[in-house]
Structures are given as structure tokens and as C-alpha cells.
Amino acid sequence: xxxxxxxxxxxxxxRWRRRADARPHEILDAALAVFAEQGFARSRLDDVARxxxxxxxxxxxxxxxxxxxxxxxxxxKVGHSVTRGEEFVxxxxxxxxxxxxxxxxxYWASLLQPDNAQLxxxxxxxxxxxxxxxxxxxxxxxxRAHRLIASIIKQGVSQAEFxxxxxxxxxxxLQTLCVHLARAQRFPRSETGPQRSDEKVIAGIIDLYFNGxxxxxxxxxDLPKKVPVAGPRGKSSRSRDAHR
Numbered sequence: 626x627x628x629x630x631x632x633x634x635x636x637x638x639x640r641w642r643r644r645a646d647a648r649p650h651e652i653l654d655a656a657l658a659v660f661a662e663q664g665f666a667r668s669r670l671d672d673v674a675r676x677x678x679x680x681x682x683x684x685x686x687x688x689x690x691x692x693x694x695x696x697x698x699x700x701x702k703v704g705h706s707v708t709r710g711e712e713f714v715x716x717x718x719x720x721x722x723x724x725x726x727x728x729x730x731x732y733w734a735s736l737l738q739p740d741n742a743q744l745x746x747x748x749x750x751x752x753x754x755x756x757x758x759x760x761x762x763x764x765x766x767x768x769r770a771h772r773l774i775a776s777i778i779k780q781g782v783s784q785a786e787f788x789x790x791x792x793x794x795x796x797x798x799l800q801t802l803c804v805h806l807a808r809a810q811r812f813p814r815s816e817t818g819p820q821r822s823d824e825k826v827i828a829g830i831i832d833l834y835f836n837g838x839x840x841x842x843x844x845x846x847d848l849p850k851k852v853p854v855a856g857p858r859g860k861s862s863r864s865r866d867a868h869r
Contacts, residue, residue, distance in 0.1 A: 649687045652677045653701050656694050661743040665695065665751050665758075695758055699765050702740040707769045710735070714773055721781030726831055728777060729803070732770065733827050736807035745804075771796050778838075787838050799834055806830065 655677035659668045670691055674681045688694040710731060717724045735741055744762070752759035774796035781787035806826055821829075 648677075648679060648683065649697075650701075652679065652684055652687060652694070653698050657698050657702060657740060657743060660695070660698070660747060665691075665747055666754065670694070692755075692758060696761055696765075699744060699762055703735075703744055703766050706735050706738070706741070707766060707773075710770070710773055714777060721777055721784055721786045722835070725774075725777045725781065728774070729799070729831060729834075730827055732774075732803055733807065733823065733830070736803060737810065737823070742807075742811060767800075771800055774799055781838075790838065795838065799830075802830060802834065 652673060656668075656673045659672045659676055663672065668691065670684050671681050673694065674684045677684070684694070688697060710728070713731065714724065714728065717727070736745075744766075748759060748762045752762065771793075775792040778787060778790065778792040778795050782789055782792065810821075810823065810826060
């Protein structure tokens with residue numbers, strides 16, 4: 626929403642104008658909309674200025690390049706959400722299992738936020754050509770969330786709530802599961818089956834993940850020692866030790 630101040634004109638009638646401190650927020654909103662519509666590579670600061678209703682010179686007062694503008698968009702639209710998540714985890718009182726369940730619900734909600742979805746799509750589709758921006762997005766959003774999940778799992782392992790899993794691997798597995806299911810939830814396709822409510826998807830994630838994290842798995846001794854390896858025509862040509 627545009628922030629405005631009221632001033633009295635020459636004839637005593639109030640007139641409205643935008644407050645200067647509102648402009649950076651408006652420029653960031655405009656930038657995200659332009660980036661999402663046109664793609665980062667094709668977008669120009671002139672387009673952002675036009676969308677924000679300001680001059681290009683005004684944009685340069687706050688952001689010295691399109692790349693700097695993108696970094697601030699990430700911080701404002703997604704980075705603050707990650708910061709709130711970090712504070713939530715830091716101050717949570719209760720078992721690691723309850724914390725992880727609560728975090729999954731919050732994480733799911735953030736993944737479905739339009740701003741987050743638009744930035745994630747940009748990162749996946751365009752930033753192979755902009756490695757510095759891709760690294761910034763990964764560091765500011767993806768890696769911070771990964772560290773949070775890993776810290777919860779590590780806490781659960783130390784408190785004997787979770788099995789002695791690799792926290793980094795387990796965190797990445799949960800993150801990947803949530804991200805891909807959120808993408809499917811936004812763009813449902815017939816081959817994935819009927820559309821499910823967010824509540825059912827979250828319950829499914831928690832059920833699937835916790836059964837792997839909490840329930841004693843099959844031990845290596847129970848697994849087959851030899852695994853057939855397909856030959857060039859799909860036939861089993863040899864076998865190898867499954868746990869070499």
C-alpha cells in the first residue's frame with residue numbers, strides 16, 4: 626500500500642503525495658513484478674521506474690544497479706521471512722519433534738508465498754547466466770533454511786529423539802521434498818493425481834519424513850548383499866556388493 630502524507634494546498638484543500646520513505650518499498654514491489662513478468666535479463670531500470678511511478682533517477686538514488694536492486698528484493702521479500710524463522714527456532718521451547726513439525730508448517734507457508742515463488746522461479750530459470758546473483762540467492766535463502774533444518778535435526782539427535790542421521794543430508798532431503806511438493810501444489814498436473822489441500826500435503830510430509838527419522842529402519846544386515854546391475858540391454862549382467 627502506498628504511504629502518503631496530507632498537505633494543505635493554496636486554497637485550503639488537502640492534497641496527497643507519497644512520503645519519500647515509502648519509495649524504496651514501492652520500487653522493490655515494482656522490481657519484483659517486472660522481473661517476474663519480463664525475466665531478469667530483459668528487465669530494465671526504466672521499466673521498474675515506470676511501474677513504480679518514479680523517474681529512473683529516483684531509482685538510482687536508492688539502488689546503483691539492477692543487480693543491487695535484485696539483492697535488496699531478495700532481502701526484503703524472502704530474507705526477512707528466513708530471519709523470522711531463525712528467531713522462531715532460537716526461542717522455541719519444547720521437544721525437537723514439535724519444533725520440526727511447527728517449522729515444516731511455517732516453511733510450507735513461506736514456499737507458497739507469491740514473492741518467494743517468483744524469486745525461486747527466477748533463480749531456477751535465469752541465474753545460470755548470473756552466477757553471482759545465483760550464489761547470493763542460495764546463500765541468503767536456501768542455505769539459511771538448510772542450516773535451520775539441520776540445527777533442529779541435530780538437536781533431536783542429541784536429545785535421543787531422532788536416529789543418529791546425518792543432519793545435513795536429512796535437512797537437504799526435507800528441503801527438497803517440501804520445495805518440489807510446493808511447486809506441484811502451485812502448478813498441479815493430472816499425472817500427479819488429485820489436487821490435495823495444503824493441510825493434507827503437510828500431514829503427508831510429516832508422516833513420510835518422521836517415519837524415516839523416528840522409526841527404526843531396516844538394518845544393513847537385513848538388506849540383500851548382492852544387487853543386480855543392468856547390462857547394456859537392460860539385462861542383469863553381473864552383481865555387486867550393495868554395501869561396498
